[in-house]
Amino acid sequence: MDKIAFTGSVRSGRAVAADCAARLTPMLLELGGNDAVVVAEDADLDEAAAHITWGALQNAGLGCISLEVAYVVDAVHDALVEKIAAHAGRVHAGSDDDDQIGPVPLPAQLAVIRHHIADALQRGATAVIGAPADRTTGDRYVQPTILVDVPPDALAATEETFGPVLSIVRVGDTEEAITRINASPYGLGSAVFSRDRGEDIARRLRVGMTSVNDALAFSQNAGLPFGGRGDSGHGRKHGDEGLLEFVYPHAITVKTGPTPASTTTFARPPGAMARALAAARDRLLAEDERTEGN
Structure with a gap:
């Protein structure tokens, strides 16, 4: 079973959740x-x-x-x-x-x-x-x-x-x-x-x-x-969010050029970590500016 979508009472939802947890089956619960x-x-x-x-x-x-x-x-x-x-x-x-x-x-x-x-x-x-x-x-x-x-x-x-x-x-x-x-x-x-x-x-x-x-x-x-939310369950039906509940994301990468960090050697050039942290900081700052602009 790939996923369970259940609609019912809170009591029944808890029972379904317990069974799903025992099997590590993802679930969507719409409860009372x-x-x-x-x-x-x-x-x-x-x-x-x-x-x-x-x-x-x-x-x-x-x-x-x-x-x-x-x-x-x-x-x-x-x-x-x-x-x-x-x-x-x-x-x-x-x-x-x-x-x-x-x-x-x-x-x-x-x-x-x-x-x-x-x-x-x-x-x-x-x-x-x-x-x-x-x-x-x-x-x-x-x-x-x-x-x-x-x-x-x-x-x-x-x-x-x-x-x-x-x-x-x-x-x-x-x-x-x-x-x-x-x-x-x-x-x-x-x-x-x-x-x-x-x-x-x-x-x-x-x-x-x-x-x-x-x-x-x-x-x-x-x-x-x-x-x-809460005792009313979790997960969503309908809309884009509802469709995404029933798919599994699958990340695939295909190498077509140089990667940001080497994956063939354990050696790191001087300052590599500092540059990586600076790049991450710049991305976060840019995202904050876009958010404030909206």
């Missing part, structure tokens, strides 16, 4: 996530609410890059919650033609979703959408649930829920949001909403992918590398 979104005080709240709701609830939240936690700056928290609740209130899980999302097929995953919701409520969170009586319908459907006042250490805010649940965490500023996201062991996808600072915030997030003023846009461009 607890993808977060940062909403700054200068965000377009109408746009943010629409994108965040879709990013959290599409496919019933059954996606590794679904948005699960929203870190919202205090100044716009209440207004954004109201707008998200309005959007989520129009989404219904079921099997009818006019329903927007479908079932959660695995009983074990239903148990995880219910446990995360119950844990958040027990810790003081409130469900602004998804009252206790209507969070689940039958034995396969989970109605959209929007939780507010979620403690940062609640399971829904720290672990992968993998369901139609969004936890909204109030933060004092974007610095706090960045710190909380980077403290997570996960690092798959993310989103940032800000009119002026979106890219700056995105660059500081310890994740593999970020959409600015959109949700999951990085997944719609097959030319971009797709993958995470």
Whole structure:
């Protein structure tokens, strides 16, 4: 086996990694996530609410890059919650033609979703959408649930829920949001909403992918590398980086003239080492100048 590319849970990924390590087989791991979104005080709240709701609830939240936690700056928290609740209130899980999302097929995953919701409520969170009586319908459907006042250490805010649940965490500023996201062991996808600072915030997030003023846009461009960091795995699919994951570099040299250093004698002319070090220094300085120029 030349290489293993695995998509699955963190637990399964660790088992695959252990087997690959025993065989010295290289691997690419795309694992779980607890993808977060940062909403700054200068965000377009109408746009943010629409994108965040879709990013959290599409496919019933059954996606590794679904948005699960929203870190919202205090100044716009209440207004954004109201707008998200309005959007989520129009989404219904079921099997009818006019329903927007479908079932959660695995009983074990239903148990995880219910446990995360119950844990958040027990810790003081409130469900602004998804009252206790209507969070689940039958034995396969989970109605959209929007939780507010979620403690940062609640399971829904720290672990992968993998369901139609969004936890909204109030933060004092974007610095706090960045710190909380980077403290997570996960690092798959993310989103940032800000009119002026979106890219700056995105660059500081310890994740593999970020959409600015959109949700999951990085997944719609097959030319971009797709993958995470930390417990979300390593390696990339898609794009040039993804193609390079599945090739082995092979360096070949063919002598066509003199080489910088003789490979036929152990003797070294006077000053050879000094000249080699000076040449290396000059190359590094030239590279620094090109970088600064860009």
